[in-house]
Each structure stands twice: as structure tokens, then as C-alpha cells.
Amino acid sequence: DIQMTQSPSSLAASVGDRVTITCRASQGIRNDLGWYQQRPGKAPKRLIYAASTLESGVPSRFSGSGSGTEFTLTITSLQSEDFATYYCLQHNSYPWAFGQGTKVEIK
């Protein structure tokens, strides 16, 4: 099974900050990775698919990069609505696996 290690588990940032979240896969998954944002009480929402493709309607301050085993989600100029929890998901092979999540909080 492929394990996803996401870091950090939480971070505190201010509006306007640049934020970087990392996911590492235990084996190569090509670019079969997505990033999801979840606000309290809501279903997750996909931000990025195929590691670096921005979902339609998602602000361009979100970007994804990486391939193989190392992946990054970057939020440039953090906005108030971005305070949420973020998850990566590998969908290269079953069982699919999420990272542990990163909670982005207000500093």
C-alpha cells in the first residue's frame, strides 16, 4: 500500500503570507495526486488535480507541483477564506490514500 506523509500538520499564518504544504508518497505515483480544501462542517473541495492542474473556478493563488514521490501545494498571498484544512490524495493505485491533513490557522 502507498502511504502519504503530509507536513506540517498545522501552521499559523497571516493574511498575505505565502504558505507551502508538502506530501510525500512512499513510492512513485507519477502525477496521480490531488489537493483538497475542507472547511468545518463541509465536504472537501478539490483545488488541484494531476498534481499541478488548477480546478476550474479556483483562484490562481493556489498552485501545485511535483511528480513521483514529492508534491507541494502553495498558496501565495493567503486570504481569510483560505483558513481551512488541506489534504492530499493519491489515486495511483488502490487503496487510495489521503495525507493526514494540514490545518491552516490565523496567526
Add this chain to the structure above:
Amino acid sequence: QVQLVQSGAEVKKPGASVKVSCKASGYSFSTYYIHWVRQALGQGLEWMGVINPTTGETTYAQHLQGRVTMTRDTSTSTVYMELSSLRSEDTAVYYCARRTSGFDFWGQGTLVTVSS
């Protein structure tokens, strides 16, 4: 527009079973696999399994094998997830999600509470 609408909240006793439904609309039901994901309160997301709506073929997470069953009804474009021998650790919000390079659409979630 694409929608996945799930059944309502459930309260079950330990040892019982629960069956959650997920009704799809706004697209061709047979075209996309449906997955189930759960989230215990305050915890992360956990992949449970997947069903091919055309063939009914399923793949389940190893640790749920023997307790989870996913089925579909093509006449109503509905997918079902049944979890048996419930225990307190199964208390969670259960989501169905449509597969497209990961998940593009999600149901609203169904809270299942297991309590004596």
C-alpha cells in the same frame, strides 16, 4: 448540474448495521466510479472503497473487508454503502464522491453515530 445527494443522519447501536445511500444526478451514472470516504469527528479523511456502477465490481479497504458492502441500483442512479457489526469507532461522517482524476464531486455527507 452534477449532484450526489446522500441519505440522512443515522443513530445505531453497537453490533447493528447501517446503509447509506448516494443518489447521483446531472450526468451519466454508468460513466463514473463512486467512492466512499469517511471522517471521524475532528479526524482526517479515510478512503473506504469504490464501486463500478456499470458492473457492480467493488474494491474495499483491507481493514473494512468483511464488514462493508457497496452496491448500486442503476434504475435509480443510486449507490449504497452498508457497514455491519458497527462499533463506536465507526462514528463518522460518510461521504460518497465521484471519481475523475481523484474526486471532483462529493455528496453532502451523512453522520452515522454508533452509541448504546
